[in-house]
Amino acid sequence: MIKFLDLHKINLPYQAAFHQKMQQVLDKGWFILGDEVKAFENNFANYCGTKHCIGVGNGLDALVLIFKGYIQLGKLQKGDEVIVPANTYIASILAILQADLVPVLVEPRLETYNINPDLIPAKLTPKTKAILAVHLYGQLAEMDEINTIATQYNLLVIEDAAQSHGAIKNQNSVINNQKSCAAYSFYPGKNLGALGDAGAITTNDDELAKVLFAIRNYGSEQKYYNEYIGVNSRLDELQAAFLNIKLPHLDNENELRRNIAKRYINEIKNDKITLPFWNQTHNHVFHLFVIRTANRDELQEYLKQSNIETLIHYPIPPHKQKAFSPETSGWNTVSFPITEKIHQEVLSLPISAVMTNDEVDYVIQILNQY
Numbered sequence: 001m002i003k004f005l006d007l008h009k010i011n012l013p014y015q016a017a018f019h020q021k022m023q024q025v026l027d028k029g030w031f032i033l034g035d036e037v038k039a040f041e042n043n044f045a046n047y048c049g050t051k052h053c054i055g056v057g058n059g060l061d062a063l064v065l066i067f068k069g070y071i072q073l074g075k076l077q078k079g080d081e082v083i084v085p086a087n088t089y090i091a092s093i094l095a096i097l098q099a100d101l102v103p104v105l106v107e108p109r110l111e112t113y114n115i116n117p118d119l120i121p122a123k124l125t126p127k128t129k130a131i132l133a134v135h136l137y138g139q140l141a142e143m144d145e146i147n148t149i150a151t152q153y154n155l156l157v158i159e160d161a162a163q164s165h166g167a168i169k170n171q172n173s174v175i176n177n178q179k180s181c182a183a184y185s186f187y188p189g190k191n192l193g194a195l196g197d198a199g200a201i202t203t204n205d206d207e208l209a210k211v212l213f214a215i216r217n218y219g220s221e222q223k224y225y226n227e228y229i230g231v232n233s234r235l236d237e238l239q240a241a242f243l244n245i246k247l248p249h250l251d252n253e254n255e256l257r258r259n260i261a262k263r264y265i266n267e268i269k270n271d272k273i274t275l276p277f278w279n280q281t282h283n284h285v286f287h288l289f290v291i292r293t294a295n296r297d298e299l300q301e302y303l304k305q306s307n308i309e310t311l312i313h314y315p316i317p318p319h320k321q322k323a324f325s326p327e328t329s330g331w332n333t334v335s336f337p338i339t340e341k342i343h344q345e346v347l348s349l350p351i352s353a354v355m356t357n358d359e360v361d362y363v364i365q366i367l368n369q370y
């Protein structure tokens with residue numbers, strides 16, 4: 001059986017180091033916002049090339065706290081509209097709602113699965129104050145175009161980088177812009193995964209960083225003195241310790257993913273299958289390798305019969321979710337045909353740094369026989 005994602009195998013090379021680190025943290029007896037969190041915040045900021053990294057509880061909180069931080073700074077107000085791709089994981093949209101802002105959904109390009117910047121201007125109103133760009137499946141959104149629109153209309157740009165660790169490195173990304181920030185998730189299955197929930201925000205904005213360091217910790221800069229209405233969403237000390245061990249290997253693991261993606265793209269030859277688009281000027285990190293096919297469920301069953309496990313990212317688009325019924329959002333009554341087509345046709349093939357050549361051979365062979 002080729003598993004979609006073998007988390008045991010992925011973490012196996014680090015096990016001895018994890019055990020040692022756990023013992024070290026136990027011996028020290030400091031479990032909240034200690035040296036490991038500080039070290040990871042430094043390490044990850046360096047890795048991303050940003051001034052600040054703020055460790056938080058998970059990826060959703062990273063997004064929510066960014067919006068709350070901007071509200072605290074007076075750069076956003078309750079009820080402001082935020083442009084967000086219709087084709088994204090639901091967390092992107094939930095974060096906007098949790099901060100009492102209004103998500104405005106925009107269709108993706110069918111080829112890239114990412115937001116189509118050409119469609120953004122028509123969705124702008126006087127209430128639009130920000131764009132949440134999502135680098136879906138590990139491929140950067142069209143940030144040059146998005147930044148141009150943002151500059152023209154004076155909008156904040158926030159990046160949902162939960163699937164794109166490392167993709168922004170050496171890129172002319174918004175992260176180099178003093179005003180913006182990115183949210184990361186270290187959910188175990190992400191390219192940089194912890195052994196539980198974890199997340200972070202990266203930014204070059206000193207003012208925003210100061211507020212975020214406080215908001216994640218009860219709005220407090222000094223214990224028992226609360227400057228802001230905060231939450232408890234701190235990066236866990238042990239998770240930070242695990243991430244410190246894994247971070248130095250991220251680039252190599254991303255390279256292994258890209259090598260598998262290259263093989264899939266070059267060697268899968270089947271008219272029934274549309275392979276993912278890869279803009280070669282981008283440093284795609286292939287969090288997911290997502291193909292499209294007309295009879296998706298049939299192909300998934302065929303692969304299952306051949307002992308290849310696949311997943312669907314995602315089966316139901318956010319605007320069709322029960323949680324966003326007409327009473328709560330009105331979105332169920334609108335249609336996003338490209339987003340809906342993607343959700344009907346996509347299938348994610350196994351891809352990870354621990355997949356063997358033989359396994360990749362086998363997946364290719366079975367797909368070519370379909």
Ligand SMILES: *Cc1c(COP(=O)(O)O)cnc(C)c1O
Pocket residue numbers: 058059060061088089091092134160162163184185186187197198199
């Ligand atoms: C995983 C993910 C999140 C949320 O991360 P959690 O750590 O699970 O809260 C947000 N956005 C996208 C695009 C994701 O894939």
